[in-house]
Amino acid sequence: AKAQGGNCYHFYSAEMNSGVSQRLSLETGLRYALERNEFLLHYQPQVDLRSGKIIGMEALLRWQHPERGLISPVEFIPLLEETGLIIPVGEWVLRTACAQNNAWLAAGLPRMRMAVNLSAHQFRQSNLTDVVCLALEDSGLEPELLELEVTESIMIHDLQTTLVTLNQLHVIGIQISIDDFGTGYSSLSYLKRLPISKIKIDQSFVRDICDDPDDAAIADAVISLGHSLKMQVIAEGVETVEQLDYLRAHGCDEFQGYYFSRPVPAEAFAALVHEQTAI
Ligand code: C2E
Numbered sequence: 506a507k508a509q510g511g512n513c514y515h516f517y518s519a520e521m522n523s524g525v526s527q528r529l530s531l532e533t534g535l536r537y538a539l540e541r542n543e544f545l546l547h548y549q550p551q552v553d554l555r556s557g558k559i560i561g562m563e564a565l566l567r568w569q570h571p572e573r574g575l576i577s578p579v580e581f582i583p584l585l586e587e588t589g590l591i592i593p594v595g596e597w598v599l600r601t602a603c604a605q606n607n608a609w610l611a612a613g614l615p616r617m618r619m620a621v622n623l624s625a626h627q628f629r630q631s632n633l634t635d636v637v638c639l640a641l642e643d644s645g646l647e648p649e650l651l652e653l654e655v656t657e658s659i660m661i662h663d664l665q666t667t668l669v670t671l672n673q674l675h676v677i678g679i680q681i682s683i684d685d686f687g688t689g690y691s692s693l694s695y696l697k698r699l700p701i702s703k704i705k706i707d708q709s710f711v712r713d714i715c716d717d718p719d720d721a722a723i724a725d726a727v728i729s730l731g732h733s734l735k736m737q738v739i740a741e742g743v744e745t746v747e748q749l750d751y752l753r754a755h756g757c758d759e760f761q762g763y764y765f766s767r768p769v770p771a772e773a774f775a776a777l778v779h780e781q782t783a784i
Pocket residue numbers: 549564565566577578579582595598622623624684685708741742743744761762763764768
């Protein structure tokens with residue numbers, strides 16, 4: 506450092522410095538967040554085209570920071586990935602989501618599938634299948650009521666290993682879906698080789714689906730591709746009735762988005778389900 510000379514520091518502006526220190530303090534906070542019980546899950550309903558009912562939910566991670574309040578995962582998931590903390594935190598998410606779904610079932614709520622996001626880092630863990638099995642065993646949840654959302658990025662690395670892992674999970678009875686479909690590394694040939702039961706149309710294609718013919722064409726193509734491969738297709742980021750009508754008319758099977766509900770805490774989610782069954 507000495508060899509670089511004494512005047513390097515003037516490159517660091519005050520703004521950059523506060524950015525770096527804010528990042529560092531977030532990182533330190535993240536190291537303790539798990540043991541301090543600061544993580545929580547919100548749940549967002551997934552609605553079935555035919556019945557119009559909630560048939561599942563996606564678990565979404567939140568961080569209740571002692572000073573900064575509720576922090577969005579887009580702010581801290583990248584940090585969790587860089588530090589490797591995504592492994593223990595991801596396991597906590599999986600265990601909490603499985604336990605919650607089984608608790609709802611025991612409380613008399615209808616059977617619903619719990620979708621959990623898996624980062625590519627988690628996917629590359631050699632003992633992923635064991636971690637998932639243990640979460641199912643300890644919670645008592647049936648494997649069929651768990652869905653794992655992965656992104657196309659898991660295909661970048663060794664496809665053979667990916668195939669083996671996905672097959673192990675599939676044999677157990679767990680559903681696999683491809684998240685943010687169409688935004689990442691895409692080789693369509695992998696789709697037919699992998700045991701995938703659902704693809705999620707990314708919200709970037711849904712946003713302008715009624716005004717942008719290109720987005721509409723992409724959504725149409727994803728729906729027909731999914732159906733030709735005997736997969737379910739779900740659209741995320743559905744905010745308006747117009748988007749819903751378009752997707753419904755084009756045969757999309759399931760919907761998720763603010764139009765139905767934002768991601769909400771567990772109690773509020775249970776209330777949403779009660780509301781629809783009370784009719
Ligand atoms: P994602 O998996 O694509 O999740 C969907 C995101 O879209 C969520 O953001 C959700 O709140 C938001 N969303 C849902 N409906 C709408 C809508 O109608 N309009 C708009 N504009 N947005 C909508 P959130 O909860 O902030 O999560 C952001 C991302 O963080 C997730 O994107 C996912 O990549 C990651 N993430 C969240 N929880 C976990 C987790 O437990 N593990 C991992 N590995 N990643 C997670």
